[in-house]
Amino acid sequence: MTELLRGGRGADGQGVDIRIVDDLIGELGTLTPLPGEAVVDLDGRLVLPAFAEPHVHLDKAFTAGLAANQTGDLQGAMASYSAVASMRQGDAIADRAMRALRLFVAAGTTAVRCQIGAGRLSGVTAIEALAKVREQVSAYVDLQIVAHVGVPDGGAAGHRALLHRALDAGADQLGGNPFSEDDPDLALESCLEVALDRGVELDLHVDESFDSVTLDRVAARALESGVRVVAAHCVSLGVLPDSQAKEIAAAVAAAGMSVVTLPMTNLFLQGRDVLSAKPRGLTAIDALRAAGVQVAAGSDNVRDPFNLVGRCDPLEIASLLVTAGHQQPVHAAGMVGSEARTVMGLPAGGLVAGAPAELVALGADDLGDAIARAPGDRLVWHRGQLVAQTVTTTDVPF
Numbered sequence: 194m195t196e197l198l199r200g201g202r203g204a205d206g207q208g209v210d211i212r213i214v215d216d217l218i219g220e221l222g223t224l225t226p227l228p229g230e231a232v233v234d235l236d237g238r239l240v241l242p243a244f245a246e247p248h249v250h251l252d253k254a255f256t257a258g259l260a261a262n263q264t265g266d267l268q269g270a271m272a273s274y275s276a277v278a279s280m281r282q283g284d285a286i287a288d289r290a291m292r293a294l295r296l297f298v299a300a301g302t303t304a305v306r307c308q309i310g311a312g313r314l315s316g317v318t319a320i321e322a323l324a325k326v327r328e329q330v331s332a333y334v335d336l337q338i339v340a341h342v343g344v345p346d347g348g349a350a351g352h353r354a355l356l357h358r359a360l361d362a363g364a365d366q367l368g369g370n371p372f373s374e375d376d377p378d379l380a381l382e383s384c385l386e387v388a389l390d391r392g393v394e395l396d397l398h399v400d401e402s403f404d405s406v407t408l409d410r411v412a413a414r415a416l417e418s419g420v421r422v423v424a425a426h427c428v429s430l431g432v433l434p435d436s437q438a439k440e441i442a443a444a445v446a447a448a449g450m451s452v453v454t455l456p457m458t459n460l461f462l463q464g465r466d467v468l469s470a471k472p473r474g475l476t477a478i479d480a481l482r483a484a485g486v487q488v489a490a491g492s493d494n495v496r497d498p499f500n501l502v503g504r505c506d507p508l509e510i511a512s513l514l515v516t517a518g519h520q521q522p523v524h525a526a527g528m529v530g531s532e533a534r535t536v537m538g539l540p541a542g543g544l545v546a547g548a549p550a551e552l553v554a555l556g557a558d559d560l561g562d563a564i565a566r567a568p569g570d571r572l573v574w575h576r577g578q579l580v581a582q583t584v585t586t587t588d589v590p591f
């Protein structure tokens with residue numbers, strides 16, 4: 194089965210036609226339709242590899258109205274989440290996750306790695322709910338489930354048992370925030386042990402504050418154990434002196450780790466306790482990239498106690514990477530596109546023959562215009578199929 198996407202433009206500004214063959218890009222260039230071939234007219238739209246979301250807490254999405262964050266910071270967010278049991282009910286979680294996924298797919302996101310809570314408050318209910326959602330949406334988006342496991346009662350044995358249960362319930366990767374637990378090193382060891390035992394990778398919350406630096410310890414253990422580790426947040430690395438940040442970035446690279454920065458949530462949560470010169474909740478993106486670390490960016494939270502805003506649109510994150518993270522548009526787009534896919538263990542993709550047909554066509558002039566305006570006008574292909582289409586019209590009389 195082939196389909197011809199005619200009259201698009203690449204990020205280089207050149208016109209391009211794309212022939213999709215099954216779920217791959219077959220050829221690119223100036224192409225004429227084959228007899229009987231389906232043709233989609235792209236009308237000059239900008240064509241990019243589809244976006245990927247490497248880190249989003251779908252189980253909490255859209256709960257800001259259920260639980261107010263009294264202090265606005267991370268502790269306040271966690272307190273309100275723990276206090277409201279209705280936020281953790283399976284059916285409601287599935288409904289909210291579906292709502293968020295519709296927005297993500299419409300925005301051009303065809304791979305989403307979600308962080309789903311498991312622990313003493315609700316066991317593996319949310320993982321089970323998301324495993325069902327993953328089946329429902331499989332034709333439209335690749336959903337990866339990270340079990341964000343908190344240490345339950347029962348210490349290390351209970352922790353390890355819960356990590357196993359989370360995988361049995363459908364999680365793809367294991368996570369958590371070991372350094373927020375009572376015995377951080379033990380919590381990290383349990384994660385590494387079960388990851389090795391079950392042959393999965395870890396996707397951990399690391400240093401989501403300005404004052405704890407544990408990324409170097411995680412890197413040392415990742416290197417020694419051989420477990421592939423993704424570290425999310427790494428906020429404190431962004432406020433360390435350059436020389437120290439470089440040293441840790443080198444250790445992270447040597448351990449084969451990758452890093453996910455979450456600008457929207459961490460700009461919201463961190464730096465509230467000072468009156469001026471507020472530090473930014475982003476990691477040291479440039480030092481990590483210079484050391485050879487893949488750095489991706491994600492939404493983290495969407496309209497919940499951890500982050501009151503968010504549109505489930507990677508271009509919103511890319512815009513923050515330009516303004517708050519001082520990234521060039523091409524890097525910002527990569528961090529929510531091909532680098533995010535690499536961090537998620539997927540093929541990087543791209544506009545090349547043989548790449549997966551994961552594409553988004555946007556009503557935008559170029560990459561900068563796309564990031565600045567985040568236009569609604571988008572067509573989205575996943576595994577070679579058109580999975581979402583939003584066409585907008587504007588009528589301004591001048």
Ligand SMILES: Nc1ccnc(=O)[nH]1
Binds near residue numbers: 253401493499
């Ligand atoms: N930033 C976050 C930390 C923990 N849980 C969340 O949902 N978000």
